[in-house]
Amino acid sequence: MDYVLPILTLLFVVLGTVYLFRRKRNKVSSWLPSSKTDIVKKMTADETFNYERRQKEQQLNELLDKVAEKGYESLSKKEKQLLKELSR
DSSP, X not given: OTTHHHHHHHHHHHHHHHHHHHHHHHHHHHHSXXXXXXXXXXXXXXXXXXXXXXXXXHHHXXXXXXXXXXXXXXXXXXXXXXXXXXXX
């Protein structure tokens, strides 16, 4: 009968460790995005709008930097069209 208490203690320690490990792993994996599209999928409407706005603003700034360095004529047709669309 002296061996029951250590066995129960060991059992509870092992089960508690497994529970905490699985619980922690599931929490981390639930908020960790696996790809860029997962990031956008988990955003609210406002966050999505602001994310897309920042992306467009970054593209616009890159095009304007190119214009400032090399001139408007250095842009390709696609870049000129994109510049028109983004500057609206």
